[in-house]
Amino acid sequence: MTGVFVTGTDTGIGKTLVSAWLVRSWQADYWKPVQSGIADGLDADVVRAVAPDAVVHPSAFLLNAPLSPHRAASLDGVAIALGDFHLPRTSRPLVVEGAGGVLVPLNDRHFMADLMVHLGLPVVLVARSGLGTINHSLLSLEALQRRGVTVAGVVMSGPPNDDNRQAVEHFSGVPVVGQLPQLGGPEGLTRHPPLAWRPWGIS
Ligand SMILES: Nc1ncnc2c1ncn2[C@@H]1O[C@H](COP(=O)(O)OP(=O)(O)O)[C@@H](O)[C@H]1O
Numbered sequence: 001m002t003g004v005f006v007t008g009t010d011t012g013i014g015k016t017l018v019s020a021w022l023v024r025s026w027q028a029d030y031w032k033p034v035q036s037g038i039a040d041g042l043d044a045d046v047v048r049a050v051a052p053d054a055v056v057h058p059s060a061f062l063l064n065a066p067l068s069p070h071r072a073a074s075l076d077g078v079a080i081a082l083g084d085f086h087l088p089r090t091s092r093p094l095v096v097e098g099a100g101g102v103l104v105p106l107n108d109r110h111f112m113a114d115l116m117v118h119l120g121l122p123v124v125l126v127a128r129s130g131l132g133t134i135n136h137s138l139l140s141l142e143a144l145q146r147r148g149v150t151v152a153g154v155v156m157s158g159p160p161n162d163d164n165r166q167a168v169e170h171f172s173g174v175p176v177v178g179q180l181p182q183l184g185g186p187e188g189l190t191r192h193p194p195l196a197w198r199p200w201g202i203s
């Protein structure tokens with residue numbers, strides 16, 4: 001299995017947009033294992049709109065409330081267990097998009113970080129490019145590293161900021177492997193060049 005697990009420093013930080021960019025760049029499949037707030041729209045539909053040829057695998061959990069998965073699941077009367085998650089089989093690269101950030105709970109014991117360990121894919125951390133990103137990126141990377149998660153790289157979203165990029169690389173030792181500028185919206189991806197970077201195993 002070749003692919004990445006895309007997490008972020010926050011919700012609404014650009015995970016879906018960056019995931020769609022990776023899907024387009026690598027002709028990859030897409031999988032959103034846990035989707036909360038389904039009435040507000042599905043991340044999978046955003047990816048489908050800008051990558052119509054991509055195979056989109058069904059979510060393991062579609063939850064109603066626009067809340068953390070642990071709470072949204074409990075409101076739906078559903079229990080989430082790590083054993084419920086199995087990587088979809090595919091011969092193409094796979095881009096998996098998490099919900100929220102690294103320490104978002106799935107249930108009363110497990111976090112998104114535990115799902116990353118369970119699935120065993122290298123992680124891409126999406127971070128904002130601007131003010132605040134050094135703190136949020138380093139906190140997220142520290143939490144990932146102490147759990148033994150392999151981090152392939154950081155992708156920054158928003159107006160490029162070389163100072164922040166260099167600070168994150170210097171203090172974390174993790175490379176910033178991509179920079180998605182401010183686009184007009186997801187459809188801007190269709191005019192944006194592919195990301196040349198490939199993590200191990202993706203050629
Ligand atoms: N680089 C960017 N250019 C333009 N819009 C962006 C960019 N990054 C994120 N956005 C916008 O911010 C919002 C949240 O992004 P999204 O990818 O859905 O975040 P997440 O998946 O982390 O919740 C969306 O409306 C998205 O289009």
Ligand SMILES: [Mg+2]
Nearest residue numbers: 015016043097
């Ligand atoms: Mg998303």
